[in-house]
Every structure is written in structure tokens, then in C-alpha cells.
Amino acid sequence: MAEAEATPVAHHLVVVGAGFAGLQLVRDLKGAGLRITLIDQRNHHLFQPLLYQVATTILATSEIAWPIRRLFRERADVTTLLAEVAGVDTERRQVLLEDGSAIGYDTLVLATGARHSYFGRDEWAALAPGLKTLEDATTIRRRMLLAFEQAERETDPEKRRALLTFAVIGAGPTGVELAGIIAELAKQILWQEFRHIDTRDARILLIEAGPRILAAFPETLSDYARAALQKLGVEVLLGRAVSEISAEGVTIGEEFVGCRTVVWAAGVAASPAAAWLGIPADRAGRASVDASLNAPGRPEIFVIGDTAAVATADGKPVPGIAPAAKQQGAYVARVIRARLAGAPPPAPFRYRHQGNLATIGKSAAVVDFGWLHLRGWIAWWFWGVIHIFFLIGARSRVAVAWSWFWTFISGQHSARLITQGQKGRDAGP
Amino acid sequence: MAEAEATPVAHHLVVVGAGFAGLQLVRDLKGAGLRITLIDQRNHHLFQPLLYQVATTILATSEIAWPIRRLFRERADVTTLLAEVAGVDTERRQVLLEDGSAIGYDTLVLATGARHSYFGRDEWAALAPGLKTLEDATTIRRRMLLAFEQAERETDPEKRRALLTFAVIGAGPTGVELAGIIAELAKQILWQEFRHIDTRDARILLIEAGPRILAAFPETLSDYARAALQKLGVEVLLGRAVSEISAEGVTIGEEFVGCRTVVWAAGVAASPAAAWLGIPADRAGRASVDASLNAPGRPEIFVIGDTAAVATADGKPVPGIAPAAKQQGAYVARVIRARLAGAPPPAPFRYRHQGNLATIGKSAAVVDFGWLHLRGWIAWWFWGVIHIFFLIGARSRVAVAWSWFWTFISGQHSARLITQGQKGRDAGP
Numbered sequence: 001m002a003e004a005e006a007t008p009v010a011h012h013l014v015v016v017g018a019g020f021a022g023l024q025l026v027r028d029l030k031g032a033g034l035r036i037t038l039i040d041q042r043n044h045h046l047f048q049p050l051l052y053q054v055a056t057t058i059l060a061t062s063e064i065a066w067p068i069r070r071l072f073r074e075r076a077d078v079t080t081l082l083a084e085v086a087g088v089d090t091e092r093r094q095v096l097l098e099d100g101s102a103i104g105y106d107t108l109v110l111a112t113g114a115r116h117s118y119f120g121r122d123e124w125a126a127l128a129p130g131l132k133t134l135e136d137a138t139t140i141r142r143r144m145l146l147a148f149e150q151a152e153r154e155t156d157p158e159k160r161r162a163l164l165t166f167a168v169i170g171a172g173p174t175g176v177e178l179a180g181i182i183a184e185l186a187k188q189i190l191w192q193e194f195r196h197i198d199t200r201d202a203r204i205l206l207i208e209a210g211p212r213i214l215a216a217f218p219e220t221l222s223d224y225a226r227a228a229l230q231k232l233g234v235e236v237l238l239g240r241a242v243s244e245i246s247a248e249g250v251t252i253g254e255e256f257v258g259c260r261t262v263v264w265a266a267g268v269a270a271s272p273a274a275a276w277l278g279i280p281a282d283r284a285g286r287a288s289v290d291a292s293l294n295a296p297g298r299p300e301i302f303v304i305g306d307t308a309a310v311a312t313a314d315g316k317p318v319p320g321i322a323p324a325a326k327q328q329g330a331y332v333a334r335v336i337r338a339r340l341a342g343a344p345p346p347a348p349f350r351y352r353h354q355g356n357l358a359t360i361g362k363s364a365a366v367v368d369f370g371w372l373h374l375r376g377w378i379a380w381w382f383w384g385v386i387h388i389f390f391l392i393g394a395r396s397r398v399a400v401a402w403s404w405f406w407t408f409i410s411g412q413h414s415a416r417l418i419t420q421g422q423k424g425r426d427a428g429p
Numbered sequence: 430m431a432e433a434e435a436t437p438v439a440h441h442l443v444v445v446g447a448g449f450a451g452l453q454l455v456r457d458l459k460g461a462g463l464r465i466t467l468i469d470q471r472n473h474h475l476f477q478p479l480l481y482q483v484a485t486t487i488l489a490t491s492e493i494a495w496p497i498r499r500l501f502r503e504r505a506d507v508t509t510l511l512a513e514v515a516g517v518d519t520e521r522r523q524v525l526l527e528d529g530s531a532i533g534y535d536t537l538v539l540a541t542g543a544r545h546s547y548f549g550r551d552e553w554a555a556l557a558p559g560l561k562t563l564e565d566a567t568t569i570r571r572r573m574l575l576a577f578e579q580a581e582r583e584t585d586p587e588k589r590r591a592l593l594t595f596a597v598i599g600a601g602p603t604g605v606e607l608a609g610i611i612a613e614l615a616k617q618i619l620w621q622e623f624r625h626i627d628t629r630d631a632r633i634l635l636i637e638a639g640p641r642i643l644a645a646f647p648e649t650l651s652d653y654a655r656a657a658l659q660k661l662g663v664e665v666l667l668g669r670a671v672s673e674i675s676a677e678g679v680t681i682g683e684e685f686v687g688c689r690t691v692v693w694a695a696g697v698a699a700s701p702a703a704a705w706l707g708i709p710a711d712r713a714g715r716a717s718v719d720a721s722l723n724a725p726g727r728p729e730i731f732v733i734g735d736t737a738a739v740a741t742a743d744g745k746p747v748p749g750i751a752p753a754a755k756q757q758g759a760y761v762a763r764v765i766r767a768r769l770a771g772a773p774p775p776a777p778f779r780y781r782h783q784g785n786l787a788t789i790g791k792s793a794a795v796v797d798f799g800w801l802h803l804r805g806w807i808a809w810w811f812w813g814v815i816h817i818f819f820l821i822g823a824r825s826r827v828a829v830a831w832s833w834f835w836t837f838i839s840g841q842h843s844a845r846l847i848t849q850g851q852k853g854r855d856a857g858p
Contacts, residue, residue: 043845044845061490062489065846069622073621082575101582146511149472153510192502192503193509194498195508394835399828406823416473417473418471418473
């Protein structure tokens, strides 16, 4: 490590990714005496658990996103860089950026998250966008709203039927939450505004290859959520896999359903962190790490969050949710502090599961704490308070609370905008 | 006019454009017994006077835009269509849509607004975006924020200088308002967040070919506004025309200034309404209309708002501002009601000028009522109250008031997002 004669150069930590894991790590290293460079390909941290509400016109983009450098403006030890990482030179200890430049590190933490996985059918990406970024959310919002607009002008009954059919593929929390709000939009909110179509006729399909929705929840809550979705008008198809997606519709098993709006909520794949490091990965591409979240044989490199394969005490994979990412960020901060202090390393990382939550429309939710199950409106309120609490800063809390309050009292959504399409047409993903 | 045997078919009014003029017209025809079709190429009405605040990260897109069909959901007489108009067949009385279909009318009102004019240099459009749509605003926001991000990584001093130079061309209200907020962002807000650059070194140029800024205002207010801008750190260049714009910078007269972010606020041109009708237009492309805002020789066709050439009592052109558009919409509603009632036509349209307003940054403004001039913070508060008042609905009023209050107490902007760029790079306009 480079060291100047007079003043020792501070240990340089490079963190790639300012999601929940990376952000927690940098926060917990306040005052640790490091020089930290935080790299992200976006200028903002995104509160992904509420992204489905941007896609379904309840929230504005800026309500759930914060400029990363703003969050660390008072941390003179933190330099924020908007840049895309192309690889890692582990021998020279350098992060390689896409523009050809390189940034040396003493310690490296990769917290680069996950993207959608189309299970080898990457051509589906353009037809069935997933939901990971603000652009994904505005793309889904635009396509959904345009489908209603085009149906209003369409005279062919079959095409109109396809425009008024919405398919959500995958019934984890994101799929359930999207399907519930789309159903509410069509059945309760939009119908009064159209003259040639009745939006209440819209079909909302939630297609799940497994035997039940919300597979991570107890069966009683899954059953409750399915019934609640059906009451909202969602058709829940279980044990049915999508075999084909085209511009005209989806094929479910052998059955073709004409359908112009398809959303992908079925699978995720880790970022290429494992490939950058040349280390083993699991089936979803997540990098194998040891009990201290270190890359094998590389004590100076950590991998955390959705891009790391970490197991719980009973051998199950740690879920890809915000609390798990934050715990890993906090843990690695403790490891780094111990090393800097020459203290013994903390005990191996252990994931503490705090619970699972999912909403169904705007008045019901399911909450599973293990020891306590909540459902219905009480679960919805619990969910709402928790999410307001975890937003960053008073500004967003007030803005989101106001948007929700408005939706609650008026029954209307505040962000029903078609943007980025060329003159009202879909500009593609 | 078509008429059924038993029930007479209602008179069909087609309105193209849901800006201030078109919206006012449709509102004022409530209960008039017409069948109204309102066509717009966007799904939202936009509050353009605050668009510069979206471009400069103060407001979110959804705070100043409302779904058009939402506004008329309780008006069974109004059908909203998201569609692009390609022309008008005045003989057959049909509006021709871009998809090849046609919509017949009994009465037609064209309220299709204006776009930027680059004075014959259309190749400048990609280099110097103007500010008319939400996409324009997010494009300017992205370019401005990306320039600071790239400057932070740039090591070449000359390139860094160009990245930190921002040129606003045209010093009407929009140019003045943009330059003021960009200066505040650079000089007061962002500087604490960067480690390699001092954003306070940024140059903000406001370039005006005429002899003073805010030419529509009295000279004393122009002088005050110029001094206020200079105090914020804006370099105001008067009597200097831009002769060239390239990716590297702008040429002002003979002088080249390296500059990566250029915003166009210099000229507007009317929509092609006059060309659709085959009637004379003025130099800015605005359609000539008679004293009742009718197209010459076509009593069933009206042209209103920014796309019509209307003169004030003393022969000056009516300015392209929201109150003028609203007055024209309200006037034509009265003409149509009189005709339907068989009553004599109202007196010719007469524009009542209520005043001019412009803000300089977040603490000063100029207001000109003719009989009263306001400036400084009292003008700013007046401006703010007026604009909150003219927003549509309680939801937007609270949201905008909260965003402004937050900016006021925290000194921070709430919508500092780079979106729609491919992985942090500018995706182009």
C-alpha cells in the first residue's frame, strides 16, 4: 500500500453500488478514518420496495429517489462517482471503469445488486419489462396507460380485448403488488373517464408457475392474498408457466391469450460481480462468499447484498430484500473497523429475518413475522407506517404520506403521466 | 349537419389541444348541450409556467401535469382522445389523424400552441433543447446534472471548464428563470457535495441579442432583474447574438466559449395550424384570424392561443402567456354559446393584459401590472401565491407548496434525478 513520508495516506475503500447494502456500509463507516470512494452508475439511491407504486401511478419518481452525493455531502471522507464499472483487476487491486480509467483500492466492496432474469429468453426483455429502475417504472406506467388510450380508439373487438388484458408474470411480492394496483386502476378509478370502453372489463392475469402466490409466506397468508386479489378482479393462474411472449400476447402452457401489456416479475439474476472476480457463482449468478462475506482467498474483497450468495443458519439462501442487504452492509463495516483497529474479527455473518410484507391493492396486506401473522387493513397500515419510516429524510416522508393520503381520500392517483413516448406512442424500452 | 329522425344529434365540437386555451374553452362549454371531442397528442395538461422548475430540479413532473381525461371525467359530453393530428379537411369538415382515420366536426377549434424556433437552424435543436414539454424539462435536468458529474471526473482543465459552463440563450422570462436557478444550484447548493471541483466556479451565461433582458417589462424592472441575476453570479450578455452552436460550445458574435450545456429560450414558432387550414400566417407561423378568432371565411373554425395571431387594441401582438390563451378560450366559448342560442355574436375579442411576472432565483421576482411595479421578495411571494392558486386541484397545490417550503427551509431541491440516460450517459434528446 502506498504511504507518504510525513502523513500516512488513509486506507482507501472503494464501494461499488449505492443500494441498501452499499449505503448502509458507507454510513456505518462514518469517522472510521478511511478514504471512501462510492461508485454507482446512477446518480440516485432508489427505494425499490415502493417502485411498483411509481409504475402504477401512485408516486412520483422523485419521492423514492435521492441524489447519492447529497446523502454524503457532509462526509468529507466520501467521494461519490457516477461511473460504470467494467471489471476488477484483482492483482493490481484496481476497479476498471467503462471509460478505460482505473481506480486503485486497498479494500473493495461489491454491492452491485441484481437485474431481471428471463431464464435464457433475453428476447422477452423488450416485450415484458421488469421493475428495477425508475426507467423500468415509467416504461411500465407508459405502456399500461397507453393500452387504455389505444383501446378507447380501437374498433376491432379482438384487438381491443388484447389492449385491455394485462399480464403480470411471477407472483412474488412485486407481482402481487403490481397486479393488485392495476386491477384497482381498471376496476375502480379509470372507468368513469372513458366513453367507448368500460375499463372494468379489463382482464388482469397474475401468472405463477409454482403452486401458490407469495411462496415465501405461510400458506394461510398466501391463500388470504389470493382471495383478496380475486376480490379485486385479478385472475390468479397457479402452476401455469409462460412458454412464449410476443407483441400480440402470452402463451400460458399451450393456451394463447391476446395481451398487449406484459410485466415481468418472475426472476432475478445477480450482477456480474462474480465474473469480475473470477470466483464461483450459484445458479442465479450470485458470488460465493465465505462466512465473513469475503471473496474466496481475497480478504480485501467483500461481496454483499443481492449479488452475494449467503446462506441462513439453516442453510436456506438469504432473501433478496432490503433488510438483508442492510445487515450485510452493517456487518462488513464492523469487519473493516475491526481490521483497522487490529482487533479480532467479529463472529461470522448471521442473517436475522425480521419478516415479510406484501400489499394487495390499497386496503389490504399480509405481514409475516414468523411469530405473528397480520392481514387485511391492519397489515396495510403497519406496512404503510414501516415504509414511511424507512424513507430517507423528512421531505420524502411528507411527500409520500401526502400522496397516499390523497389517494386514500380522493380515490385518485397523482402521477398518471405518459412520458418519454414519442408523441403518445411507445418509444420502446 | 347530420340529423337523426327522432332525436337531433348534438352539434359536434372538436377541440385540438388541451393547453390553457383549449381547457378553458371546454370548461366554459359545460352544459351547453354540445358533443365535444378533445384531442391532444399528450395524455396530460401541463402547467408550463412552472416547467422551468422541473428542469432545475425543484419540482417533480407529476406536480405540474394532470391527465386530461381525469379533468373531464364527470363531463359525459366530453370525449378525450390521445391522438396526433396530421391535418384538416376543411371541405369535408374532418380532422385527419396521423393513423389515417378522420373525425368529423360541426365546429372546430385549433388550440395547438407553439414549439421552439431555431430561426432556420434546426440542427441546433439537438444541441440546445428548449423548454415546452415534460421531456424537454427532464432532458435539460439530465444534461445539467450530468455536466457536474462529468466535471468531477474530468482531469483536463479546459474540458472541465467547458463542463462547468452553462449557456442560456434568450432572456425572456423563461431564460431569466432558468439562469437564476442554475446559478443558485451551482453557487449555493451543489458545492458542498463535490470533492474534485468547486461548483461555485461555474459560469452561467445569459445571452440576449436585444438591448435588455425581459423586454416586455418596463426598463426599471429589467435593470433590477439584471442586477439581481448578476448578484446570483449570472453573466448577462446583452446585444450579443449566438452565431453558432456545436457540441463543444457556443460562438457569441465572433467569440467562441467552450460550453457543454446549452438551453434554448430564444424563439417560438406556432404549430402548423395555419398550414392545415391553408390560411395566411405571420412571421412566427401564427394563423391570421378575424376579430371573432375565426379563420378567414370559415365561421365554423376558430384558432386560439399561441398558434393564433391576435392583436391588442393598440395593434401589438397578444403575448404568448397563459392568461391570454385562457381569455381566448373563454371568448370562443361565448361565441359558440351565442350561435347555438341564435343570439347576436358577442363584441370582437379584446385582450385584457393583467400583467407580467418573472422570478430571479428563489428570493426575488419582478411583477409589472402597468399601474404597479413590484420587485424583490415581496414580488416573489406574490408570484408564488398566484402560481399556487392557478394550479389545478388541492393535490397539486399542497404538493407544490410543500416542495417550495422544503426548498425554502432546507435550501435543497427535491427532484435532482438523472433519468432516461443510458447508464448515466446522455441518451440524446
